[in-house]
Amino acid sequence: MIDARIQIALVLCSMTKLQIIQTDDGSPSLWNPDLDETYHSRFGALQEARHVFIEAGLNAVSQVKKEFSILEVGLGTGLNAALVAAISHSSKISYVGLEPFPIDEDLLWQMNFEGVLSADEFDSLRKIWQAPFGKKTEINHHFQIEKSQEGMMKYDNGAINFSLIFFDAFAPKVQDELWRLEVFERVYQMTALGGVLVTYCAKGQVRRDLIQAGFEVEKLEGPAGKRHMLRATKR
Numbered sequence: 001m002i003d004a005r006i007q008i009a010l011v012l013c014s015m016t017k018l019q020i021i022q023t024d025d026g027s028p029s030l031w032n033p034d035l036d037e038t039y040h041s042r043f044g045a046l047q048e049a050r051h052v053f054i055e056a057g058l059n060a061v062s063q064v065k066k067e068f069s070i071l072e073v074g075l076g077t078g079l080n081a082a083l084v085a086a087i088s089h090s091s092k093i094s095y096v097g098l099e100p101f102p103i104d105e106d107l108l109w110q111m112n113f114e115g116v117l118s119a120d121e122f123d124s125l126r127k128i129w130q131a132p133f134g135k136k137t138e139i140n141h142h143f144q145i146e147k148s149q150e151g152m153m154k155y156d157n158g159a160i161n162f163s164l165i166f167f168d169a170f171a172p173k174v175q176d177e178l179w180r181l182e183v184f185e186r187v188y189q190m191t192a193l194g195g196v197l198v199t200y201c202a203k204g205q206v207r208r209d210l211i212q213a214g215f216e217v218e219k220l221e222g223p224a225g226k227r228h229m230l231r232a233t234k235r
Contacts, residue, residue, distance in 0.1 A: 037174045071095075210232045
């Protein structure tokens with residue numbers, strides 16, 4: 001297993017080597033050759049984002065709440081946040097995106113998201129790319145985002161209790177330190193009662209750790225290329 005400090009160093013060294021790829025649904029993603037890891041599913045970046053984070057996550061929470069906060073662990077390209085922003089007109093959403101290793105904006109512009117997103121989705125994505133770190137930025141009248149370079153265990157949520165958590169870190173084989181029990185215990189503390197965590201990862205150990213942290217966990221049908229995903233609720 002790679003030591004966490006070495007792993008972080010590899011990620012930092014690899015940021016300039018990220019390569020744009022096209023996933024199976026025609027949408028773009030990034031591949032880190034040193035880690036052999038992609039930022040989205042090769043089976044469909046856009047399909048995965050909509051299935052895991054919008055359909056299983058946002059839709060479940062927005063049915064019962066019209067004003068709430070979202071935390072994303074692994075903001076990456078900003079795709080998940082943009083999809084939320086573009087359809088947030090019936091809600092008021094405060095969004096925090098944690099990304100210790102931001103992607104260069106010039107590279108993001110080269111990904112041609114405008115070719116696969118609606119005008120509203122791409123406009124939201126563009127504004128998210130341009131939003132400064134460490135400051136709340138209004139993307140539209142219903143959605144504001146704060147981008148942070150803090151890691152999960154160092155981020156100070158203050159008085160915020162998040163109603164929805166997008167857990168979208170690199171896979172456990174690459175970022176093992178983000179998939180440990182102590183991380184999920186921290187997330188549980190930051191989650192509002194009735195709050196929901198969704199992740200593409202359905203590993204047995206992740207499920208067991210979420211349960212031990214206090215969440216009620218269910219397996220759902222996964223996005224293309226995956227049998228299952230997880231949704232965890234704080235009861």
